Amino acid sequence: xxxxxxDRTDEEIxxxxxxxxxxxxxxxxxxxxxxxxxxxxxxxxxRWKGQRMFTILELVLFWLVSLxxxxxxxxxxxxxxxxxxxxxGFSFIAxxxxxxxxxxxxxxxxxx
Numbered sequence: 001x002x003x004x005x006x007d008r009t010d011e012e013i014x015x016x017x018x019x020x021x022x023x024x025x026x027x028x029x030x031x032x033x034x035x036x037x038x039x040x041x042x043x044x045x046x047r048w049k050g051q052r053m054f055t056i057l058e059l060v061l062f063w064l065v066s067l068x069x070x071x072x073x074x075x076x077x078x079x080x081x082x083x084x085x086x087x088x089g090f091s092f093i094a095x096x097x098x099x100x101x102x103x104x105x106x107x108x109x110x111x112x
Contacts, residue, residue: 035043076084 073084076087
C-alpha cells in the first residue's frame with residue numbers, strides 16, 4: 001500500500017486487494033480444460049440415460065405401491081365392510097376437527 005492509498009476509500013482498497021488475490025490464484029491454479037463438443041454430448045447422453053432409468057424405476061414403484069393400496073382397500077371392503085366404514089368415519093371426524101381448529105386459530109390471530 002502506498003501513500004496514495006490514503007485518499008482511497010476502504011471499499012476501493014478491499015477491491016484492489018481482492019483483485020490482486022484473485023490474480024495470484026489464477027497464476028497458481030492450472031487453467032481448466034474446456035471439454036470438447038463430443039465429450040459434452042456423451043455426458044448429456046449418459047445423464048439422460050441415467051435419468052430415464054430413474055424415471056422408469058420411479059414409475060414402476062409408484063404402480064406397485066398403488067396396486068398394494070388398491071388391493072388392500074378392496075380386501076378390506078370385501079372382507080369386513082364395517083371396518084372400512086369405521087376407518088372412513090374416524091378420518092372424516094379427524095379432518096373436520098383439524099379444519100375447525102385451524103379456523104379458530106386463524107380467527108384468534110386476527111383478533112389479537
